[in-house]
Amino acid sequence: MKTDGSAARPAPFDDLDRRLIHALQTDGRAPFSRIAEVLGVSDQTVARRYARHRGSGGLRVLGLAEPRALGEVEWLVRVQCAPDAAVSVAEALARRPDTSWVSLMSGGTEIAAVCRSGSSEHSDALLLQKLPRTPRVVGVAAHCLLHEFYGGPQSMISKSGALTAEETARLSPPVPRPLTEPVVLSDADRRLFEALGRDGRAPLADLAAATDSSPTTVRRRLEALRADGVLYYDVDYDLRLFGYGVMVALWLSVAPAELAATGAALATHPEVAFAGATTGPHNLFASVLCRDTGALYSYLTTRVAALPGVRTMESAPRIRHIKGPGPYFAVGPAVPRSRR
Template sequence: MDRANGTGDPGGPTGFDALDHRLIHALQLDGRAPFSRIAAVLGVSDQTVARRYTRHRTHGTLKVLGLPNAQALGEVQWLVRVQCTPDAAVAVAEALARRPDTSWVSLMSGGTEISAVCRAVSSDHSDVLLLQKLPRTPSVIGVTAHCRLHQFYGGPQGLISKSGALTDEQIAALSPPPPDPAAAPVALTDADRRLFDVLARDGRTPLAELAAATGWSPTTVRRRFAELRANGVLYYDVDYDLRQFGYGVMVALWLSVEPARLAAAGEAMAAHPEVAYACATTGPNNLFASVLCRDVGAVYTYLTTRVAALPGVRSMESAPRIRHIKGPGPLFLAGHAAPGRRR
């Protein structure tokens, strides 16, 4: 029994209860917050928070990731759709996932389309993958890529943020100061990149290990953490098992919206509890979203109610995800199960 909060410990290796939901929300806000600080805000003991996190982390149902913010770094992101021959889609998706400049690689409905996000240091570097490598793969029969213009929801704003797990007061107590939106893009050093390589695998990696990886002193690591957070370059995400939240279906939506109403439609969609990610893009379908629902019936309800009420929508295309290959961090190796993702 977790007596500090009066709730029973679920006992099993993967079960999430209300306290776990609050813990995940807290870690989404500040992935490296000390357990003592989280415990004080949640009104439980330090030992309860540490035990909950350790259990879920050990069983692979929860992981904190420290990630670079592409916008703060001045990087360009592309939403890519790759059409393959039926016998090669999985191999092409896995090859894409092994690249360090890709994330969110998924196999979509029909088994012949791959969806992925590709990053480039600048627009001058975008052609390496999109124009040279992918089209030369014999099993690739078509590639479309659209540049992300504006993010309405995602990144530091995880789906757990819409759950109501924490009160407004608890959110304020755990949230870091907002980054300066007018800050100039930050150039990462080689040591910064080594820091991010470690944090992408475990955002709560101990300070001594980060110091060893970067060649910095622990004091320098702390100072650089503060700088990267203040500039909005470093944010935390939580990788968790979607099934523990009751989500069974992820659907990608591409909407064509009247330009004059694109901002209003994107902001409205960002507020939907089903939307894990939403952004404006180039191309005829200028609004993209990842939607999570409990089942296909809930998808139908979402499309015919919330999406139907969006302003200026001219057309819509949808595709369910049938296999998740890679999330925002490094590719998981064979034999290491990745938690279900929510984008």
């Protein structure tokens, strides 16, 4: 333990850890026996690794709802506030159930967050009434997410090559069936997602207790939600243990005729954890993860510089992570994985 009162940093993830995380990203509720078979190790080894990292805050599996399958609208929000109020405003935003990916950006006066709304009417109430009334907010800019080039069930670990294509295929669930209209969640479904947001691998008995139903009913509902593309699993992990030291929000202004091609190209970059087309003067947004500032400079001046149609670029380093995709925990992992 460090003498300055901060927790000692765990050892970096090794090859087996990375393979385990890739397996969990592919199917967060896959039995340990199935994961062990794919990884070529024992069930006990997989269970021990998972328990150790989850206990230390190095990783956790989350069961999340896909906003588009529910007909929800996502907004990338940039909140400007007084310097002495940034942390408190960010924490207030993080406590709201309709926010995720809340971060304090460089300068200490800007907060970046993702907000979800069920309709344009709800968007109006969220953006025009609720956010500006947060104490000490001096400005709000909101950009509607129009198209996702990379994100959701896909993550940085999906690009890592920790698992081979054949190993990933052995763990991958069936492709979700196409939806003709948004799925409407019941009260039991919402309680189920609340429980999965805390622990995506929670036992069926615990999920049944949370939803006042039987384990068999829960199992069937999980299968149906996954088949409809409403439910997906994500792994929240400590970025530092993967060797990432810098996370940057990247805003690009791209010629409209080049937007689709540029977004698709950006999505293939190993440094990009999330990429999406948005409204606003900067119509392409990405979350970028790099080893250090030198690697970031190299990335911006090579890969980004070579993208077609880019007119202007704005980058904003993240200095503090407040909330990820799951529920807000006032005390938790120091630097969990972030994609936005």
